[in-house]
Amino acid sequence: MSPLFSSPSAAEAAPFAQASRRAWLTQVAGSLAAAWALLGASKAQAKDRPGAGPAGQVLVVGAGMSGLAAARALSDAGWSVTVLEARPRLGGRIWTDRSLGLPLDLGASWIHGVKGNPVTALAQEAGARMVETSYDSTITFNTSGQPVSAAERARLDSLTKRMNKALKAGQQAEKDKPVRTTVTQGLGYAQMNAEDKRYTDFLINSTIEQEWAGSATLQSTYWYDADKAFKGGDVLFPDGYGALIDHLAEGLDVRLGHAVSSINWQANSVKVQTSQGAFAADHVLITVPLGVLKAGGVSFTPALPQAKRDAISKLGMGVFNKCFLQFDQVFWDPDYDWQEYIPEPYGLWTEWVSLTRPTGKPVLLGFNAADTAQRMETQSDEATVASAMQTLRTIFGPQTPQPKAWAISRWGADPWSRGSYSFNALGSHPRQRDDLARSVSGRLFFAGEATHRQYFATVHGAMMSGQRAAEEIMSSAASARSAL
Numbered sequence: 407m408s409p410l411f412s413s414p415s416a417a418e419a420a421p422f423a424q425a426s427r428r429a430w431l432t433q434v435a436g437s438l439a440a441a442w443a444l445l446g447a448s449k450a451q452a453k454d455r456p457g458a459g460p461a462g463q464v465l466v467v468g469a470g471m472s473g474l475a476a477a478r479a480l481s482d483a484g485w486s487v488t489v490l491e492a493r494p495r496l497g498g499r500i501w502t503d504r505s506l507g508l509p510l511d512l513g514a515s516w517i518h519g520v521k522g523n524p525v526t527a528l529a530q531e532a533g534a535r536m537v538e539t540s541y542d543s544t545i546t547f548n549t550s551g552q553p554v555s556a557a558e559r560a561r562l563d564s565l566t567k568r569m570n571k572a573l574k575a576g577q578q579a580e581k582d583k584p585v586r587t588t589v590t591q592g593l594g595y596a597q598m599n600a601e602d603k604r605y606t607d608f609l610i611n612s613t614i615e616q617e618w619a620g621s622a623t624l625q626s627t628y629w630y631d632a633d634k635a636f637k638g639g640d641v642l643f644p645d646g647y648g649a650l651i652d653h654l655a656e657g658l659d660v661r662l663g664h665a666v667s668s669i670n671w672q673a674n675s676v677k678v679q680t681s682q683g684a685f686a687a688d689h690v691l692i693t694v695p696l697g698v699l700k701a702g703g704v705s706f707t708p709a710l711p712q713a714k715r716d717a718i719s720k721l722g723m724g725v726f727n728k729c730f731l732q733f734d735q736v737f738w739d740p741d742y743d744w745q746e747y748i749p750e751p752y753g754l755w756t757e758w759v760s761l762t763r764p765t766g767k768p769v770l771l772g773f774n775a776a777d778t779a780q781r782m783e784t785q786s787d788e789a790t791v792a793s794a795m796q797t798l799r800t801i802f803g804p805q806t807p808q809p810k811a812w813a814i815s816r817w818g819a820d821p822w823s824r825g826s827y828s829f830n831a832l833g834s835h836p837r838q839r840d841d842l843a844r845s846v847s848g849r850l851f852f853a854g855e856a857t858h859r860q861y862f863a864t865v866h867g868a869m870m871s872g873q874r875a876a877e878e879i880m881s882s883a884a885s886a887r888s889a890l
């Protein structure tokens with residue numbers, strides 16, 4: 407970790423204390439005028455007006471984990487909240503697809519670190535079934551498809567140690583460099599034999615790109631790992647992550663198919679233009695992914711402050727995709743949760759998870775990250791499956807049967823995501839996540855995984871950011887009221 411990194415305060419990570427806020431929020435009733443009237447909205451638009459609540463009106467843009475967590479907290483505290491969502495479904499990057507007749511999570515699968523994790527509490531409240539998987543339960547296959555020998559394992563362990571040492575030294579260096587440059591220079595990659603090069607590539611891809619989704623040529627050595635993790639095991643949801651979203655959204659006013667194109671913020675109100683008419687409110691919470699902000703998917707008038715625009719352009723948005731393959735029967739050893747492969751060419755089908763133990767089904771899940779993931783998005787499903795099967799046939803033999811069905815994600819091309827999750831790119835700084843999170847003029851508020859300095863790229867980071875933003879909106883309204 408670079409010496410420049412300053413530890414976050416414990417308060418930032420503290421879950422939102424909803425009950426203690428309810429009492430005073432009821433006193434804030436009627437403090438904020440109905441902006442709709444000020445905007446002189448037409449009758450046709452008025453039917454879409456969010457109703458004024460006892461404490462104020464809020465529009466939340468995005469019905470992913472962060473937007474729904476915020477809407478839930480505000481609604482429970484007596485606020486009038488309307489959630490505007492572009493997609494025809496809830497959940498954003500939590501997406502349980504049932505097109506193959508079984509629940510498959512094309513976005514997030516796991517709670518990473520169950521201890522003290524707010525998502526664990528939500529899952530328990532939702533009554534969702536959880537099954538633990540473990541990285542300790544991993545088998546690694548070499549490029550020829552054989553389980554790695556003791557000698558190969560020792561070589562990988564030695565390269566891992568050297569890579570970690572090089573990265574540590576890189577974090578103390580005077581100048582930041584891309585993670586890949588730090589590793590390749592530190593390990594003398596140019597002088598390595600072909601096998602060590604392949605091993606080093608495998609380690610960079612499997613431990614860094616598959617984790618943070620950005621290309622190792624773009625991730626910052628100083629900051630790539632400037633995140634925190636909860637303790638405890640990793641669990642997934644055999645019946646789908648979507649159960650948590652459905653539970654959170656119960657009773658909320660969510661308008662699906664409402665793509666927000668522009669946000670006009672003034673001293674007294676905010677007007678939001680959607681594909682289905684205009685909305686207005688006292689406060690707007692923006693939770694669209696960093697990738698959407700980067701692409702200018704939502705325009706702001708006046709423009710956002712410079713620090714926020716810098717954060718949007720400098721922080722990275724990575725790509726990480728999934729390919730579920732459903733077979734008639736299991737032909738792999740289902741006792742291993744993870745199957746790793748040392749590929750040639752670079753980064754292709756390095757990581758696999760068997761869903762047999764957690765779900766009882768003959769399903770394998772393959773991952774691709776960063777440039778490989780992005781490249782693969784441009785090819786057909788059939789070509790992606792053929793490429794995956796080539797790897798599986800190298801490992802399990804030429805007789806390995808074709809899958810009977812598949813489900814493939816393309817988060818990079820998805821217009822409502824434009825990437826899978828954020829990473830700390832070379833040229834960015836973790837404090838830019840605070841810039842991204844900071845509210846503007848007491849009217850615009852921001853949440854989403856990319857706004858969380860320690861828990862970015864996760865469901866819990868998204869959830870905590872939504873709860874933080876809800877708290878900010880309530881505090882801001884209380885200060886405005888006391889200033890009257």
Ligand SMILES: Cc1cc2nc3c(=O)[nH]c(=O)nc-3n(C[C@H](O)[C@H](O)[C@H](O)COP(=O)(O)OP(=O)(O)OC[C@H]3O[C@@H](n4cnc5c(N)ncnc54)[C@H](O)[C@@H]3O)c2cc1C
Pocket residue numbers: 467468469470471472473490491492493496497498499500512513514515516517518664665666667693694695698703704726727728815817821822823825826827853854855856862863864865866868
């Ligand atoms: C393949 C993959 C695997 C992952 N695995 C894990 C995992 O195992 N564990 C984990 O903790 N995290 C994982 N993550 C990360 C996690 O899914 C995200 O960090 C989290 O779900 C993000 O929530 P969010 O609310 O910030 O954003 P989102 O869920 O993206 O919500 C934002 C919402 O805004 C909507 N939107 C976008 N543009 C507009 C617009 N113009 N108008 C209106 N609405 C708009 C989107 O449709 C979306 O619903 C994974 C992500 C991916 C893609």
